[in-house]
Amino acid sequence: MSPEIRTDEEAWLDLRTYDQSWFDRGRSNPIILLWWLVQGILFPLSLHQMDSFRCAILRLFGAKIGLGVKIRPTARVSYPWKVAIGDYTWIGDDVVIYSLDNVTIGSHCVISQKCYLCTGSHDPGDRSFGLKTTPILIGNGTWIAADCFLAPGVKIGSNVVIGARSSVFADIPAQKVAWGSPCRPQYDRKMNSYSS
Numbered sequence: 001m002s003p004e005i006r007t008d009e010e011a012w013l014d015l016r017t018y019d020q021s022w023f024d025r026g027r028s029n030p031i032i033l034l035w036w037l038v039q040g041i042l043f044p045l046s047l048h049q050m051d052s053f054r055c056a057i058l059r060l061f062g063a064k065i066g067l068g069v070k071i072r073p074t075a076r077v078s079y080p081w082k083v084a085i086g087d088y089t090w091i092g093d094d095v096v097i098y099s100l101d102n103v104t105i106g107s108h109c110v111i112s113q114k115c116y117l118c119t120g121s122h123d124p125g126d127r128s129f130g131l132k133t134t135p136i137l138i139g140n141g142t143w144i145a146a147d148c149f150l151a152p153g154v155k156i157g158s159n160v161v162i163g164a165r166s167s168v169f170a171d172i173p174a175q176k177v178a179w180g181s182p183c184r185p186q187y188d189r190k191m192n193s194y195s196s
Helices: 029-045 051-060
Strands: 083-085 096-098 103-105 116-118 120-122 131-133 136-138 176-180 183-188
Touching: 029 051
Parallel strands: 083 103, 096 116, 103 136
Antiparallel strands: 120 131, 176 183
């Protein structure tokens, strides 16, 4: 039996009072619009192997992108000037980097397909639905598996594995394998030796 939905109760939110005039997107409106057009047209039309092209466009718009970075054409970045990605990191298909605040991703990381890195949310106790932003930091050598959600303010240590479809709402210490919703460390990550 489904609960009754009442429409006569007072709404706790008053969205008429919503105000984000304090929020600094980091660039002027024309630059933001230009970025959205470039990302919406050039990214999806570029071939998979054109990672250098996509990285060059991101750098042109202020992103700090390291050497050998691979970014799929369907990845989305809200504000590239708030993003830093280290060397040899891979950003998969349909990844969303919702960069209302800074997003820092270390070197040799994998952010797998359909992950959502979210730096913005709202205060649930504020009738005006006030915007809150907090940076995300991902350490070197970390793998965020497919379809994960990273909440605002999360810090993921170096050499971590986050299992597929996890929801990360708290920091994860270095060298852990973690999964779940909410995501929790399950055991220490160990690496097999290899020869170069």
